[in-house]
Amino acid sequence: MKVLLTACLLLPLVSGTTPAAASSCAGRPLDFDGDGRADLAIAAPYDRSRAGSVTVLYGSGEKTVLTQEGAEPGDSFGSALAVGDFDGDRCADLAVGVSEEFTGRRTPGADGNGVVQIYDGSPDGLVAGRELRLPKPSSDRFGASLAAGDFDRDGRDELAVGAPGRGAGGSVTVYWMKGRKPYEITQRTSWVRQAARVTDQWGAALATGDFDGDGRAELAVGAPSDTVAKDGQGSVTVIDVRRERARQFTQSSPGIAGAAEKWDGFGSALATGDFNGDRRADLAVGVPGEGITANQRAMDYGDGMVHVLYGSRSGIGGGGAEAWSQNTLDGRPRYFDRLGASLAAGDLNGDGLDELAVGVPGENSVQVLTGRPAGGLTRQGNLLVKGRGRDFGASVAVVPDLGARHRPLSERRPLYALVAASPEQGVVMYTPGRRKSGLTLGRFRPLTTGTGLFGYTIS
Numbered sequence: 001m002k003v004l005l006t007a008c009l010l011l012p013l014v015s016g017t018t019p020a021a022a023s024s025c026a027g028r029p030l031d032f033d034g035d036g037r038a039d040l041a042i043a044a045p046y047d048r049s050r051a052g053s054v055t056v057l058y059g060s061g062e063k064t065v066l067t068q069e070g071a072e073p074g075d076s077f078g079s080a081l082a083v084g085d086f087d088g089d090r091c092a093d094l095a096v097g098v099s100e101e102f103t104g105r106r107t108p109g110a111d112g113n114g115v116v117q118i119y120d121g122s123p124d125g126l127v128a129g130r131e132l133r134l135p136k137p138s139s140d141r142f143g144a145s146l147a148a149g150d151f152d153r154d155g156r157d158e159l160a161v162g163a164p165g166r167g168a169g170g171s172v173t174v175y176w177m178k179g180r181k182p183y184e185i186t187q188r189t190s191w192v193r194q195a196a197r198v199t200d201q202w203g204a205a206l207a208t209g210d211f212d213g214d215g216r217a218e219l220a221v222g223a224p225s226d227t228v229a230k231d232g233q234g235s236v237t238v239i240d241v242r243r244e245r246a247r248q249f250t251q252s253s254p255g256i257a258g259a260a261e262k263w264d265g266f267g268s269a270l271a272t273g274d275f276n277g278d279r280r281a282d283l284a285v286g287v288p289g290e291g292i293t294a295n296q297r298a299m300d301y302g303d304g305m306v307h308v309l310y311g312s313r314s315g316i317g318g319g320g321a322e323a324w325s326q327n328t329l330d331g332r333p334r335y336f337d338r339l340g341a342s343l344a345a346g347d348l349n350g351d352g353l354d355e356l357a358v359g360v361p362g363e364n365s366v367q368v369l370t371g372r373p374a375g376g377l378t379r380q381g382n383l384l385v386k387g388r389g390r391d392f393g394a395s396v397a398v399v400p401d402l403g404a405r406h407r408p409l410s411e412r413r414p415l416y417a418l419v420a421a422s423p424e425q426g427v428v429m430y431t432p433g434r435r436k437s438g439l440t441l442g443r444f445r446p447l448t449t450g451t452g453l454f455g456y457t458i459s
Helices: none
Strands: 003-009 040-044 053-057 062-068 077-084 093-098 115-120 127-132 145-149 158-163 171-175 183-186 205-209 218-223 235-240 245-249 269-273 282-287 305-309 322-324 343-346 355-360 365-370 378-386 395-400 416-422 427-432 445-449
Touching (some): 040 077, 053 077, 053 093, 053 445, 062 077, 077 158, 093 158, 115 158, 171 218, 205 269, 205 282, 235 282, 269 355, 282 343, 282 355, 305 355, 343 416, 355 395, 355 416, 365 416
Parallel strands (some): 077 145, 145 205, 269 343
Antiparallel strands (some): 040 053, 053 062, 115 127, 145 158, 158 171, 171 183, 205 218, 218 235, 235 245, 282 305, 305 322, 343 355, 355 365, 395 416, 416 427, 427 445
16 A cells, blocks of 8 residues: 655654754664654554554654555554664664455455554655565464564664564564575474464564674564464563574573463563673563462453563573563552563663563553673562553553654663553553663653554564
8 A cells, every 4th residue: 555644744853953954874772854853653553444544753753644545444553663774874773563454355354464564764754665575475464563673684674563463373484594585494494393273373472683793684483373382371482583593481490580471471472682881782571461469360461470581592482581560660560560561671771681561551651670790680669650541551652752862872871761652541651760870760651642552562
């Protein structure tokens, strides 16, 4: 489908007027227009009769709303977002999932085929580019999840696209690997070698990170309904796409605390960051269905838990893994909290180590854990930050401080900010990081509002 861009102005994220367009981009994260300021994309997949829209807040103060020309109710434009430099021009590009679109005749009651729309960054901002789709589509929900990373170390990001309804259990397709056509990976791929069931949702969550420090990103694939041994226990598969290697993790894997149980949803959310400063990515895994308190009711919500697996020279493993719940953090676990339903990582205090933000939408809050050089994440100084809305924390993002110009790393470490949303209420809130020892965040303040599950996903 062709795409429309409609633009208006909002109050700038920083003081001053909108700058003139940059002549080129400098490769800064989340900078779509090359002006040196971070930009923010906010999805509302149920906007406009569920046709969907994505709002882009430029650091200059300009606001642009992306929609599809000829969009149909139910397409869910904005079901997932990912940012990366896909064409190597040093401008950040945006991928938008449209998981419920039908590429042919719409089938009543069926899940969508799905497409992904690419927007190319430029000194003039985002420009509609390619559209991706699967051959011979079915009820695949292609584009329900997205992740960007450089899997082949060619200096350009590749795009991984999840299709959790594809075939026997789901699939992930990787685009733009050097010298390779689009590469579809499933549980039945010869070097993955996993049992597949239609309900597994393999590819429902994705994240990328360099877990072994070799300069190439690996891919983490969440399958929150994977029935490895028990119904809906969930799994995560870490994939080295270039070397064609895969390793599966569950709550029953060696080194991971606890045990797999029915309907835990291990792998419902994923995030990567360097929590211990060893220059290797670590992996956080959300388990929002984990039951901790008494009187759990099968598939009805969950107290929630987050597991953190640390990177090493040999990649991700269970050694040193941590399990976090509100039994060990601020707050009190309740069967409807869903801690770990959303995750994000970034440096919120400027010390060069990433913090982990954990959504707790049943409690309308976000839990934040601090990174440290010895041992990684710590409960010391953890924060439970309350927000506004019935499901505040259903989506979270850690982004470069909005509106701030990026400085060279040698001059000063970049500081990040925490963004969290209440999609049911259509409220997106923001709190900047602070350059202080430990972790100190201010109150969340409203950033912007919208309709149609506004804030469902943020990049």
